[in-house]
Amino acid sequence: MTAASPATLNSRTDARSGAQLVIDALEHEGVRRVFGYPGGAIMPVYDALTASSLKHILVRHEQAAALAADAWARVTGEPGVCLATSGPGATNLVTGLANAFMDCVPMVAITGQVASPLMGTDAFQEIDTFGITLPVVKHSWLVRDAADIPDIFAEAFRFARSGRPGPVLIDLPKDVTQANVTVPRALACRTAARAVFPLDAKALAAADRLIASARRPVLYFGGGIALGQAEGALRAFFQRSRIPAVATLKGLGALPTDWPGFLGMLGMHGTRAANTAVNDCDLLICVGARFDDRATGRLDSFAANARVIHIDGDAAEISKLRKADVALAGDVSAILSALSGETGEIEGWRRTCAENAERWAFRYDAPGSGVYAPALLKQISAAAGDSFIATCDVGQHQMWVAQHCRFSRPQAHLTSAGLGTMGYGLPAGIGAALAEPDATVVTISGDGSIMMNIQELATLRRYRIPLKIVLIDNAQLGMVRQWQELFYEENFSEVDLWDNPDFAELARAFGIEAFTLDRRADVPGAVERLLSTRGPVLCHVRIDPRENVWPLVPPGKSNSDMMEA
Amino acid sequence: MTTQIDVDFLPAEGAVVRLIGLVERRGYELDAMNYVPAPGTHRLSMVVRPRPGPRRIETLKAQIARLYGVTSVSEMSAVPRLEAAS
Ligand SMILES: Cc1ncc(C[n+]2csc(CCOP(=O)(O)OP(=O)(O)O)c2C)c(N)n1
Numbered sequence: 001m002t003a004a005s006p007a008t009l010n011s012r013t014d015a016r017s018g019a020q021l022v023i024d025a026l027e028h029e030g031v032r033r034v035f036g037y038p039g040g041a042i043m044p045v046y047d048a049l050t051a052s053s054l055k056h057i058l059v060r061h062e063q064a065a066a067l068a069a070d071a072w073a074r075v076t077g078e079p080g081v082c083l084a085t086s087g088p089g090a091t092n093l094v095t096g097l098a099n100a101f102m103d104c105v106p107m108v109a110i111t112g113q114v115a116s117p118l119m120g121t122d123a124f125q126e127i128d129t130f131g132i133t134l135p136v137v138k139h140s141w142l143v144r145d146a147a148d149i150p151d152i153f154a155e156a157f158r159f160a161r162s163g164r165p166g167p168v169l170i171d172l173p174k175d176v177t178q179a180n181v182t183v184p185r186a187l188a189c190r191t192a193a194r195a196v197f198p199l200d201a202k203a204l205a206a207a208d209r210l211i212a213s214a215r216r217p218v219l220y221f222g223g224g225i226a227l228g229q230a231e232g233a234l235r236a237f238f239q240r241s242r243i244p245a246v247a248t249l250k251g252l253g254a255l256p257t258d259w260p261g262f263l264g265m266l267g268m269h270g271t272r273a274a275n276t277a278v279n280d281c282d283l284l285i286c287v288g289a290r291f292d293d294r295a296t297g298r299l300d301s302f303a304a305n306a307r308v309i310h311i312d313g314d315a316a317e318i319s320k321l322r323k324a325d326v327a328l329a330g331d332v333s334a335i336l337s338a339l340s341g342e343t344g345e346i347e348g349w350r351r352t353c354a355e356n357a358e359r360w361a362f363r364y365d366a367p368g369s370g371v372y373a374p375a376l377l378k379q380i381s382a383a384a385g386d387s388f389i390a391t392c393d394v395g396q397h398q399m400w401v402a403q404h405c406r407f408s409r410p411q412a413h414l415t416s417a418g419l420g421t422m423g424y425g426l427p428a429g430i431g432a433a434l435a436e437p438d439a440t441v442v443t444i445s446g447d448g449s450i451m452m453n454i455q456e457l458a459t460l461r462r463y464r465i466p467l468k469i470v471l472i473d474n475a476q477l478g479m480v481r482q483w484q485e486l487f488y489e490e491n492f493s494e495v496d497l498w499d500n501p502d503f504a505e506l507a508r509a510f511g512i513e514a515f516t517l518d519r520r521a522d523v524p525g526a527v528e529r530l531l532s533t534r535g536p537v538l539c540h541v542r543i544d545p546r547e548n549v550w551p552l553v554p555p556g557k558s559n560s561d562m563m564e565a
Numbered sequence: 566m567t568t569q570i571d572v573d574f575l576p577a578e579g580a581v582v583r584l585i586g587l588v589e590r591r592g593y594e595l596d597a598m599n600y601v602p603a604p605g606t607h608r609l610s611m612v613v614r615p616r617p618g619p620r621r622i623e624t625l626k627a628q629i630a631r632l633y634g635v636t637s638v639s640e641m642s643a644v645p646r647l648e649a650a651s
Binding site for chain 1: 590619631
């Protein structure tokens, strides 16, 4: 249910090309930046772009356009926009669309298509973009008539933002963007208002009763907090109820991670305190999380003795994997605010959780004189303070960021949680740094991941984006190596990256300042240099290739079966 | 056990493919279907059967309901499976 207020795009009666209507629509939606890469079928739009107020960021691979738009959206809360040509341009977007789809990021992807009469003839750079992207978009439109462009774009932006946000795609055949149409009426564009959901008073009362009678409650929250802009309500509920809390990978930052009572991330690489609390709880209050297998481990032993209150913005998530005793679908913020937060006697439980958190706190006194990545990451986030935004790649370094960095807001931790896209970090850093120029944006990448979108160093240089890159180089596909070591009897298969380039030299070749760090004693100076450099900078960190991420719940095991070093 | 799901939706390019694709991707076999275009909304009735795994028909219905242009989703349970004679 979305209330919509009609607005007027313009009341032009002169002829406009389809491409001009695309630009008009983007401007009307308040779009400031688009990330893209030109080519034949999208050329009319690029032609119209030059006369517009839109700032275009020319990436060097369309996947990076989608991933940068994703990060832009996560930071601003507004749909990110990416643009690509037909055929290979469109197929290159697919990973980025899937990434946004899995992590519920609002995005509008615009692709060129061959001219309508050629569609279906295997024309040059013709591919069924609509069909290829069907499973990874919320919705898509193939525009058949230029006159439909204003309405379709308005709908696309509305739908990308609404409910469970996600990516939408608009495919534009070249004859449509080239056609001149007279749009005789005022173009009815609709600006979406926030959806209003009635609160379920009976379910709220039932939830209040369960909370009041629980002896060992745990608040388990995820990415739905940021999606529902519910940080304020979550923090208020946490403070008035004083219920110990754990977060999913995507939930990190919704509560400041250094608040007492917050036990850390749960799941496969979660803290022992978080997993133990969930294991032992008698009430699990799940807010904006979806019982993802990385978080739950073996589902049938996850919070096995707990009742469940499930609060989510998306009704389809409730009871999808774990039956809820009380289901509350709707506006997460409003629901949290409506809960009384009155608990029974839980002081003993709180103390137990706090003692566990202290007893099992991460240690940073690893032996040796090499760089210990967890300690380095902790120092960087502490030094950057509340302006810190981390954009991660995928692997061991991603988990170290989640475990050891301090986050004071959800926008501070951008990670490819659902799809686990190696190559996310650098384009996401670009998107985030453009979205929030005053933030200290740090991309933490691995030597495997960075190579997936290394060409974006050219984008950094071109726009002088002051991104800090911390490249954790273990000369391995570390996370895969760790699994091979632990679960495949050390049968190491295709994980050795002994032939990596010299990353500092490589960065310099792109015109980016760079330096190498390989001694623990040099860490303070390196952190200082990283954060004080005005332009883009890459810190190449060599670490011990045998480092593993601990603790670890083996795949398919219960979260109580945690392995330690 | 099969379930018949009736979906009413606004006609649009790709709408039927989107519906069928969602059902298959979410882990259901499509045993049968019937498509009735009508003025206004169209109706697609699908007889679906869950593949092994933690699947709830309520979840599938909610996932269908959030698709663009879907106006209603309803369910008829325990549809007997029609076997071919030979
Ligand atoms: C595009 C893509 N391909 C493959 C994988 C599987 N994968 C997950 S982690 C990983 C290793 C990552 O290596 P690196 O970036 O060096 O990080 P490290 O684990 O060493 O910190 C791989 C190959 C993936 N997640 N994404």
